[in-house]
Amino acid sequence: MDLSTLTITEARRALDAKAYSALELTNAYLDAIAEKDGELHAYLEVWADSAREEAKAADAMIAAGKSQSLTGIPLAIKDNLLVEGRVASSASKILENYVASYDATVIAKLKAQGAVFLGRTNMDEFAMGSSTENSAYGPTKNPHDLSRVPGGSSGGSAAAVAAGLALGALGSDTGGSIRQPASHCGLVGLKPTYGAVSRFGLMPMGSSLDQIGPLAKTIADAQILFDAIRGHDLNDSTSSPENFYPQNPFKRVIGVPRAFISKGVDEDVLARFNATLDILKNAGYEIRDVDMPNLPYALPVYYIICPAEVSTNLARYDGIRYGLSVPADTIGEVYTKTRGAGFGPEVRRRTLIGTFVLSSGYADAYYRKARSVRELIRADFARAFEGVDAVAMPTAPGSAFRIGEKASDPLAMYLEDIFSVTANLAGVPAISVPGGTVERDGKKLPVGFQLIAPHGGEETLFTIGKDVEAR
Amino acid sequence: MSDKVDIVALAKLARLDVSDAEVAKLEKEIPEILKFVEAIQKADISDVSETKSLRNVMRADENPIESGKYTKKLLDAAPAREGDRVAVKQVISRKK
Numbered sequence A: 001m002d003l004s005t006l007t008i009t010e011a012r013r014a015l016d017a018k019a020y021s022a023l024e025l026t027n028a029y030l031d032a033i034a035e036k037d038g039e040l041h042a043y044l045e046v047w048a049d050s051a052r053e054e055a056k057a058a059d060a061m062i063a064a065g066k067s068q069s070l071t072g073i074p075l076a077i078k079d080n081l082l083v084e085g086r087v088a089s090s091a092s093k094i095l096e097n098y099v100a101s102y103d104a105t106v107i108a109k110l111k112a113q114g115a116v117f118l119g120r121t122n123m124d125e126f127a128m129g130s131s132t133e134n135s136a137y138g139p140t141k142n143p144h145d146l147s148r149v150p151g152g153s154s155g156g157s158a159a160a161v162a163a164g165l166a167l168g169a170l171g172s173d174t175g176g177s178i179r180q181p182a183s184h185c186g187l188v189g190l191k192p193t194y195g196a197v198s199r200f201g202l203m204p205m206g207s208s209l210d211q212i213g214p215l216a217k218t219i220a221d222a223q224i225l226f227d228a229i230r231g232h233d234l235n236d237s238t239s240s241p242e243n244f245y246p247q248n249p250f251k252r253v254i255g256v257p258r259a260f261i262s263k264g265v266d267e268d269v270l271a272r273f274n275a276t277l278d279i280l281k282n283a284g285y286e287i288r289d290v291d292m293p294n295l296p297y298a299l300p301v302y303y304i305i306c307p308a309e310v311s312t313n314l315a316r317y318d319g320i321r322y323g324l325s326v327p328a329d330t331i332g333e334v335y336t337k338t339r340g341a342g343f344g345p346e347v348r349r350r351t352l353i354g355t356f357v358l359s360s361g362y363a364d365a366y367y368r369k370a371r372s373v374r375e376l377i378r379a380d381f382a383r384a385f386e387g388v389d390a391v392a393m394p395t396a397p398g399s400a401f402r403i404g405e406k407a408s409d410p411l412a413m414y415l416e417d418i419f420s421v422t423a424n425l426a427g428v429p430a431i432s433v434p435g436g437t438v439e440r441d442g443k444k445l446p447v448g449f450q451l452i453a454p455h456g457g458e459e460t461l462f463t464i465g466k467d468v469e470a471r
Numbered sequence B: 001m002s003d004k005v006d007i008v009a010l011a012k013l014a015r016l017d018v019s020d021a022e023v024a025k026l027e028k029e030i031p032e033i034l035k036f037v038e039a040i041q042k043a044d045i046s047d048v049s050e051t052k053s054l055r056n057v058m059r060a061d062e063n064p065i066e067s068g069k070y071t072k073k074l075l076d077a078a079p080a081r082e083g084d085r086v087a088v089k090q091v092i093s094r095k096k
Helices: A008-016 A022-040 A048-063 A105-113 A155-162 A179-185 A219-229 A267-282 A295-316 A331-342 A345-357 A364-384 A410-417 A421-426 A458-469 B007-013 B020-042 B071-076
Strands: A043-046 A074-078 A116-121 A168-173 A188-191 A211-216 A253-256 A286-289 A390-394 A430-440 A443-452
Touching: A008 A022, A008 A048, A008 A219, A022 A043, A022 A048, A022 A074, A022 A116, A043 A155, A048 A116, A074 A155, A105 A219, A116 A155, A155 A168, A155 A179, A155 A211, A168 A188, A168 A219, A179 A188, A179 A430, A179 A443, A188 A219, A188 A458, A211 A219, A219 A430, A219 A458, A253 A267, A267 A286, A267 A390, A267 A430, A267 A443, A267 A458, A295 A345, A295 A364, A295 A410, A295 A421, A295 B020, A345 A364, A345 B007, A345 B020, A364 A421, A364 B020, A390 A458, A410 B020, A421 A443, A430 A458, A443 A458, B007 B020
Parallel strands: A074 A116, A074 A168, A253 A286, A253 A390
Antiparallel strands: A043 A116, A168 A211, A188 A211, A188 A430, A390 A443, A430 A443
């Protein structure tokens, strides 16, 4: 088997046909990790022993004719998802030795299918970042060019799948953290509709924005993973019941917010985007300009709402109930010293920005105003979707950048998210599919083509995505 | 509106130990970021109503979990404990 091209769909066929066993498949991945991950650093921890046991259990399920779509499929899990009995650190020093007390709902669902968990993957600390350089445990490298970042924050998950060190992976996406690394690593990455997947057991960052989703080599694989993890969950009051959003009939019309994407995008990235639109045009789609005048506000709105939610959500890491605890004379000093020692630079920056925009005297001008402008962005999408099935944009304004290139300039890093945050703010589903390559320093680097659909429109994304894939 | 940001006061509010060197760095970075996000001030929000997209989701207060079922698992994660309790420094102190 060639792990660099193997898909979940093909592995499923081969496992069920007994061409190889789940244990053989898992061992092949563990060997590949041992060989390549020293250089890539996609994994923070590899769970070789339990993975082999899970593979043996999967083989028993397959032998008994009880195989499901992910039985025996080796997967990688982002380090902010809880797997009972395993360390879950969110790539932070503050949770370096934290052992999860329960399974996240998505993990319980994958376990029920007999999936194999290869290990936990590197990420930007608490999912804050777009390059995986904010990990407290060192950066992950891009398999297409080891001098470049894989994107982030789910960069470890993306690098693992792209390098053939996992068949698929779970990530989380608050402002692009699944789609942007998918774009930079040449993968399919899906951010589902807000509420489509339970966040129970996901370490929260921006609770009005966070979603868990898959990274995979193909649309079909992403679809299999999404179908396995989706669904209403009483443990997450923001998860939606089945068929919560009525769907419009499919019109084969795609909207492009030309005014918004005409600025700040690398010329050849925009050219690849236009070439992908041409493919869709040839496949019978109508491509139409859509007027979405409030999209330029999306990134500023995001960098108010996200830090505000970060500053409140991360208040739980205070050295009392779990994680790092720095001894001190008073309880106040236990908090400040623990957080001071445990949080890295970007987490501290966002915590302080969030504290500022929520503070008395500034909350009206920043946080409350941002919430109102967020409604304008939502309305822009709602108006666009009256006439089109999906809105298309580049996933990110460029291709993978060099390690260290943006590390000292927080605003330059934030601009990576300019196109992806729009979907999180509106709560709508979005997918990044491979949209060709651009050349940088003699190397071909992948760029993503992003499609955004109305609430509950994941099937629309898969349908159009498959037409892009068929190029 | 955010040319001067009191980082030390913010750090105190956020219960975060910040070194002097980091304060100096953040005094430059945070106003720059705030200046960027202040672009939203130009947006006209006179017609915006937030209520229609939000609703409360409540759970019935019934079928409680058997007492003690998760006690050990959760306490095992605590940095300090006394018996079945999480141990913390004194929270309220008598004025001297």
